[in-house]
Amino acid sequence: MAKAKTNYTCTECGGIVNKWAGQCPSCGQWNTLVETIIEAAGNRFSGKHQSLAQTAPVLNLSDIEASDVPRFGTGIEEFDRVLGGGLVPGGVVLIGGDPGIGKSTLLLQALSNLTKIKKVLYVSGEESGAQIALRANRLVLDTHGLALQAEIQLEKILNTLADHKPEVVVIDSIQTIYSDALSSAPGSVAQVRECAAQLTRVAKTMNITMILVGHVTKEGALAGPRVLEHIVDTVLYFEGDTHSSFRLVRAIKNRFGAVNELGVFAMTERGLKGVSNPSALFLSQHESQVAGSCVMVTQEGTRPLLVEIQALVDSSFAPNAKRLSVGLEQNRLAMLLAVLHRHAGVAAFDQDVFINAVGGVKIAEPAADLAVLLAINSSMRNKPLPRSLVVFGEVGLAGEIRPAPRGQERLKEAAKLGFTIAMIPKANAPKQKIEGLTIIAVDRIDEAMSRIRDIDDAN
Structure with a gap:
């Protein structure tokens, strides 16, 4: 059997080289090149989704009518502030933070509030349905309209989106999702980049608001190549120590609002609560x-x-x-x-x-x-x-x-x-x-x- 061809991909910038080196030639970071298998050439978007997008006509910018982006709130005032006023239909949000800092808790609270006005779906790749139900009961959340899918295969998730047509989707987390089109393991650079790109494309074409949860490295940056931050519309970071009851959520990128917005939360027995007077x-x-x-x-x-x-x-x-x-x-x-x-x-x-x-x-x-x-x-x-x-x-x-x-x-x-x-x-x-x-x-x-x-x- 012929040996599979491999190359080396930088986990920081996504740069590709043919042989391993201590330093990435693209971004200059050390010890960030990991071995990946070169996939066979072919149409990675074959099947139900034929192309990346429909061909758009060429228009003069002056002929395009500018309109405000419609938003809808999550019911959590501090979260809406960081997002620039609320979530945007078709927008993709990437939220990262240390393990156990409260990402899943905040998103579960937000989805519970959104069930009253939107059709929502929570895709969990890290926890079982019983674990999430136990957390929801502990937080005393109303989850009657909250759909849950415990799945990590990208193709099955895309079929669920096509069948159920939700308006808001949470993917927890993007590092656990894998595609059958690639042979590398979940969490690898190729898998993270491919799954994020396909989910973003589906969010844009179906006008779904999608929230991706991302892991962080020991340096505090989002795991995987930086291209993950470039393809999404909004990037949020959870800050704060796990031994402290206070959490800060900061926006470092937002195509629909101001950057460097700050939301302040306090971790309580009933989940994350917004702090109205953070100066104190x-x-x-x-x-x-x-x-x-x-x-x-x-x-x-x-x-x-x-x-x-x-x-x-x-x-x-x-x-x-x-x-x-x-x-x-x-x-x-x-x-x-x-x-x-x-x-x-x-x-x-x-x-x-x-x-x-x-x-x-x-x-x-x-x-x-x-x-x-x-x-x-x-x-x-x-x-x-x-x-x-x-x-x-x-x-x-x-x-x-x-x-x-x-x-x-x-x-x-x-x-x-x-x-x-x-x-x-x-x-x-x-x-x-x-x-x-x-x-x-x-x-x-x-x-x-x-x-x-x-x-x-x-x-």
């Missing part, structure tokens, strides 16, 4: 004012969030002082310490500096710069900042404080939560006074430090 999760409750703590307003998509930045500065007894940040970029911390020394005269070269964003939130925007520097200065001086102070602003290498986007929304959120003093970039100063909020507008870091000292002297 990221603010510590101190009985008295403490040094090294500063509250900032960050923007997650369209939602402003108040987050507490904590700093601890201590004498270093090692040749090289430590620089450690949790929730913020560590290289940016080193840069901000240099700016603090050069333009504000505050030296920390012989001090260990530790920065933490409370609540496990990750802040990627540079508007946290001013809060980080004020927290560091407060810890070094061992003098707490005013309890009612909130800040935001980007700090440049020249010591200037740059404006942050959506400044008005940040200030209104701070005022709503009872903060009375806001130190912000001068370019973000509101034209109209915000009731109950005193604005301190600054344009340089040395000016910000001076204004903080004036507030301390006044108190």
Whole structure:
């Protein structure tokens, strides 16, 4: 019997090479090439589905009528927020996260709510029907109209979709599905890519809203090639520790809405519940004012969030002082310490500096710069900042404080939560006074430090 021909496929980018190498030549990642069998040439879409799509006519863009995409809600407000307002008919959503973080629980709750308005189908490749029924009973969900199929063969799933014509389908998970057209094992690069492509095609042609659950690697990225993220319309990530009761769902791609939207959930005995005031999760409750703590307003998509930045500065007894940040970029911390020394005269070269964003939130925007520097200065001086102070602003290498986007929304959120003093970039100063909020507008870091000292002297 002739030996099957093989090649090597990258699990990160999907690139194909003829022989194994330690580094993928396409994306540069190490140890990501896995052996796959070269399939015989043929029409992989033979059978009931003859072609990828019908030939579409060529039209002028100006002749095409633009219309809003219709949406329908899942009954879970925080989930709808991340999706951009709800699910879209014909849209494909990919949701990934660590094992046991709550993906299946959230989707089972959403399908239970959707049974009242849509025909739904839950395809389980990981759990039996009895296991899912047990979870539904534990969550006290109404599952009378919820159809379930425990199946991992793609062709049987496609036949079920053609026969039952559901409007919303959940595939849990895409790594367990396999196609008879390929000889590789379920979860391999070829199987994941082929099954996702065929399910996406069926979702578009039959106008089915499809939600795919994806596994993640130990680095936290979705398992399989990145092409899996490219072919779907929306990519959601579950974040949070399994030992914590809070979960964050973040949108990193959305063809029908804004990216970087954030949904906050709390895991309870009855499943995942949306948190209406997530800012309370990221603010510590101190009985008295403490040094090294500063509250900032960050923007997650369209939602402003108040987050507490904590700093601890201590004498270093090692040749090289430590620089450690949790929730913020560590290289940016080193840069901000240099700016603090050069333009504000505050030296920390012989001090260990530790920065933490409370609540496990990750802040990627540079508007946290001013809060980080004020927290560091407060810890070094061992003098707490005013309890009612909130800040935001980007700090440049020249010591200037740059404006942050959506400044008005940040200030209104701070005022709503009872903060009375806001130190912000001068370019973000509101034209109209915000009731109950005193604005301190600054344009340089040395000016910000001076204004903080004036507030301390006044108190």
